[in-house]
Amino acid sequence: MPELQEFLVDQLKDLLSAEGQLVKALPKLARAAQNPKLKAAFQKHSEETKGQVERLKQIFEILGESARAKPCKAMQGLVEEGLELLEEGKQKDGAVSDLGLVAAAQKIEHYEIAGYGTVRTMAEQLGQKKVAKLLQQTLKEEEKTDQLLTQLSPPLLERASMVGEEEEELVED
Numbered sequence: 001m002p003e004l005q006e007f008l009v010d011q012l013k014d015l016l017s018a019e020g021q022l023v024k025a026l027p028k029l030a031r032a033a034q035n036p037k038l039k040a041a042f043q044k045h046s047e048e049t050k051g052q053v054e055r056l057k058q059i060f061e062i063l064g065e066s067a068r069a070k071p072c073k074a075m076q077g078l079v080e081e082g083l084e085l086l087e088e089g090k091q092k093d094g095a096v097s098d099l100g101l102v103a104a105a106q107k108i109e110h111y112e113i114a115g116y117g118t119v120r121t122m123a124e125q126l127g128q129k130k131v132a133k134l135l136q137q138t139l140k141e142e143e144k145t146d147q148l149l150t151q152l153s154p155p156l157l158e159r160a161s162m163v164g165e166e167e168e169e170l171v172e173d
């Protein structure tokens, strides 16, 4: 097997692990989200992520490789931090807590966007058109999720910026 294909398969195993971790983590973020639109966004991406796992399995089949995940340490760290923010958010205002979830989720999406961009380009270079196309589909979904999270942020920021203001005024009086 050419070295580039070996490297591609290795990166795909990392992504398979990352997606598997997200299948478990995203419902937790959906449950914790208080803003209904944010909750819906997490639920939608949670379903999408299951499809992404299937897509990866399909890719392994095309490449004639076994779909064995290789523990993705980066995603372990990102999920861990996300769950930490989720826990801390329980003591905070809803909008502030939601912003924490958005921050964690966007870091996750950016990691995935980087990962899928890399494997898509490697697959193209190897002339694996079908594989590149499937990876591009997932990349699109990750980018859309990231954009949606960006769109959902302004009202949360607006609300969060007012939290604590009343108390400050009381102290000043």
Ligand SMILES: [Fe+2]
Binding pocket: 019, 022, 049, 052, 112, 142
């Ligand atoms: Fe994903």
